[in-house]
Amino acid sequence: MLFAALLAAIVAAPSIRNEFVADDQWVVANRQMLQHPTSLSDLLKEPYWPASFGGVMWRPAVMSSWAIDYRVSSSPHWFHAINIVWAALAAALFAVLACELAGPVVGLITGLLFAVHPVHVEAVANVVGRAELMAASGYALALVCAIRAEQRRRYLVGVVLGAALAIGSKEIAVTLPAAVVLVHLARRAPWQVVWRPLVAASAPILAYFLVHGFVGIRTFYGGGLAVGLDHLNLFQRTWAMVALSLEWWRLFLFPAHLSADYSPGELTVSTALTVWHLIGLLFWVGLGTLAWKTRRTVPGIAIGLAWVAITISPVANVVMPSEFLIAERTLYLPSFGVVFALASAAMMLRSPQLRNALVAIAVVAGGARSIARVPAWHDDEMHYQALRREAPLSYRTLWLEGKDEFAAGRPASGERLMLASITFAPELTGPRYELARAYMSAKLWQPAIKQLQIAVALDSTFAPGHEALREALQAVSDTIRPPTTPN
Template sequence: MSTTVREAGRWPISGAFALILMATLVAYFPALTGDFLWDDAGHVTHPSLQSWSGLGRIWFEVGATQQYYPLLHTAFWIEHRLWGDATTGYHLVNVLWHATSACLLIAFLRRLAIPGALLAGLVFALHPVAVESVAWIAEQKNTLSTVFYLTAALAWLRFEDDRRPGRYAVASLWFLAALLTKTVTATLPAALLVVAWWRHGRMSWRGEVRPLLPWFGAGLGAGLVTAHLEATQIGASGADFALGGIERVLLAGRVVWFYLGKLLWPADLTFFYPRWTIDATIAWQWLFPMAALLLLAALVWWRRRDRAPLAAALLFGGTLFPVLGFVNVYPFVFSYVADHFQYLASIGMIAFLTAGATRGFARLAWPRWSGPALAAAVLMILGTLTWRQSGQYRDVFALYESTLARNPSSWAAHLNLGTAWDDAGEPEKALPHLQQALALKPGRPETLNTLGNVLNRLGRASEALPLLEQAVRLQPRFAAAHNTHGAALMTLGRADDGIAAFRRALDLNPKLTPARVNLGWALGNQGRVAEAVAQFEQAHRLQPELADVEFKWALILALHDRVAEALPHFERAVALQPDNPEARHALGRALLAFGRNAEAAAHFQEALRVAPQHAGARAGLERLGRRHPNAP
């Protein structure tokens, strides 16, 4: 690898970027056309934020987005205006940011004269622990914030050269950009102090500490805002987070070793890892923090000979600090560890390991070609693992089925897979996964609601009702559960109770469009057409592209002999959802009322193309004296 070091020094940064970008695109090719996953919808710009005023809300309205990361959501806002909901654009941008971070890492290591810089950049670019951050659209907060983090670090080194105020201001702006993208980057000033100590053997109050105090203050403020939103807006509170101080120490020790292990041996990576039971009465759990403390003590002792190992450990553990368990983050509900949590922290450890390998190999009397050959072999293995791992992110079914193959006890994977099957119109396939999710994690309102919804779809409202009653009892402000509860009540003939449940859902969340549509449908079926239309109008303002609004609006009007008013809504419903056979059939019937027989026949035929057994469409064609082309 000594040859690798010399060759790395000759590579211009543009050449390194071209190499890394090409390698990264190949490694992530299986994910480039991947669908939206899990909470991508909470990050890709919501319809209510897609306007210029929405961009203002992103910056000035806390709560308009899932977390207050305005620069991240500005990037998503721009991307949505460029390619809308086409996922390939988002994936390519994530790969671009990841490759850019790898090149910035190379530049940073070269600036510090650390050997193996090119190798470190390639390892970071191709390491499979990064797949969760790069292949998952929502984790653009990782890839983009790391670009700002490393740019700020480089700008800080330039400031250290001559202490010019302008360079300090530039570095500070890059750091602020990182904080406004993801607050794990608040660890940067501490990391810069570690780097300064590694370089000089000391930290100067005037040279390093004092100039970084404003950065520490900004990072602390951003962290407090994020922690508050995690607890109050996202849900990082309650029994799932009830760990005492001792348990959190045990957890932190285990988390550090877990991430180091996955970095060194990236086997069995998965989206949801098993959630550990942390128990101070179990003796072996103390081994993790004790081993960490012993290693840290040994590195402190060794620092007189070489400060690099201690610096690497401090960088790794310090960057991981926000996710060690001392601060509650919502994903702890599912697991205490996740690959995307160590994306940023992996940089320092990769740099240390590749530099150590480069120096160590240089001392061996092996042929000159063996170093590059061994490095290429390692990179090929990492790239192959990344290629295989990124294929799991092509759609929700691949992701959660692969997760369950490695972690069958993941209630979250069962819940999300069941939800995906329900969304795909396959409630029969959703049911066993949702039942298993409830068995693994009893009493979780989200699972009770989703299972109740599936039972409603399957015509088993009497079984759904007690589950939904439990959901709203456990979480009285769960608007979606009140809506599903109302649907079950309506099916069971309790219309007044159902309407009350829909109104309760809307009191809690006036923007919950499905509840507004259901309320309009219920009112319309009671003959309260004016009230129903008012609900549909509000639903349309909230989600103008939702076909269900137009379809049910049209049906209510048609049921009350207002077919002329219903017709444009039927047409709009079909335009929004061309493969809905019910909408096609209803539009055909409305057209018949106006003698537009040829158009009606065309819609009946389209309905039968999608659903060949659709009795209503077939009857419509027979009424017109026509046969479906595929009819026997």
Template structure:
């Protein structure tokens, strides 16, 4: 994930506009069909049909949106978005789906801008954003109307990170990032991990001192703690889901999480067995837990050893872990696994995956060329060529080979949602 030379400003602006149109076009092409879908009998009635707060703009409703919990979640901006939808679309579900699709398109563009800002690599960022935009794992987050809180909070999380994740940031960046972070919290409480991500960036990428990095996140950290206390225990008593794991202790949950993280990686690499509800095994998996913990330990040691030469690998890994932390059941949820849990964490995974493909391709090409003529390697401009070729491999894999998978998974999941 090395940087590349700076381009003229007008070229950057042109490439940015093209990337934005491409990403929005992909999102509309893949998810646009959802505007023909109806509501589903899974949280939608409580968020919309049976929720008096979204039926009118009365002062009582507006006050209730700002103060009340809905389905045991305090997410005033999310509920406010449903009020706007109800005003625009009434009971037409397609309008609510359209809002979700547009939010996902915005998020795809923000992912592109954020990854490019961090890595200074345009094509690399575009490939990562394309994977984020159209991967089948995103179906639940985009097509399920009640998953709006994840989409909307992600918009503000990404915007706040665009302000905060800069090598040099101003006081205006700090203020804007804090405001956007508060807005993210008002959409979904899981945004509390954002200060931790910024802290890691400041320590390992910006090379700031521990004290300075901690001080910069003092206000946002207090806000995060307040929202944690505000929503503590709200998920524990929710109905629905598969809850065999709720009696397990934290050490048992940690072992199961180690196994589930591998399952999540498998779902991202080959998403052919996605579902609305998962019931992963929690008994008789001692060997799987031992192997998983050992493997993650070895990976963690390698990442830590390369932290100085490859700080972005450590940053991406810790960011993914931070974004996953709220759903790892240390604070018990009703389900162990869900596709929507990967909505933002998949960004870091895709970045690492594309970087790994580049690296492996570079090794293969460099090895083959060096055997024939070491001079070819020196004169060929290999870094640029191998990056383009590696990106082409990733795009070919997901655009051509996964078209069939996408169609299959899409309609299977939509039918399940409709039942």
């Protein structure tokens, strides 16, 4: 446990130099309610996203943690330091959980691999990633206490507190009751033992959903469906994600290439029958077969794979909208299942020397990759450059580059980049609005009107689009109005 915590802290330590970046700017920085809360009740009712972004999602635990941070310091470096503490705590708790499930050696290997996994960098190196860290910590705490409650019922208090922390930090904790059942199945616990921790884990989650309706926050998620999945039904989204899920497994198992963005342009959303769909389908069938065949001989593999299936479901864009096709930080909690399965598989090696060597290589490689990745989240400029390097075809990158080209006085390349962005994200209003504004600056009213009409048709509540459209139509009217002749 201690080794995992120290290693996670060491790997995350360079992030203490980071500034507020990307979503930090809107969620954490300059939030008056966090800096100067009017009352505790107002703070607890504050939505995760500010009103200017729709005032959606309720995460009182993580919001309270940022408010406490502001009582100490407004420096982003302090916020990142606290993120490092949470990352160390999460690694320690998952190491303990693995020990409870499979013994100290598997627990140690799991903790070390989890501590250095490169896919965790996004969750640790930007402040909003704390939601992942806190939710995962609460999740692991609840499960450790659920196991120990088999012998001592007082640990049920820990289950309740862990579940409350998890669901108050991020909605992914809705899967905690299923995970409670999973760990007890792994331990072959009788059902008369399972029901108490199951109820203890479910009660705070149920309370969260009940209270949510009284705090005035409309939805449990922000941003709606991911770009590229618009207008797809449940079955179409599921089929599209079968192919895209291969990217999850690449990031879990071979995270050499990391990206600041996984959006249309870089990824292709398709509901057709493609070779990638067949590979994805065969891959999942293969994983299911592996889990079934090893459920008795190496149960850790089956447990780990079942963990991934359970914990990745809220961010799979099937049942719950998750705004992004894929985001590395959302793989933080599911990754425990992968490293636990790998640690369990490592125990099959007859040679301890070979096992230790392979684990050491994986830990060193993972730690080095993680440390090298941290600067990509240092500030907005470095994040933007990471986007350009790692996701040059993403509609987000093309959109930002187009804005830069217009600002630099290069309208031809700006238009080309914006149109490319629109091609990859035709249902999004933002690029159309930005392009229309650029057209209006050049007094190209007709193409501006065309883009704005599409934008407001896509989103009738898009107030800036309506305002710009009225302005463009008025300009056209003034242009074609015949001059008045003096009497």
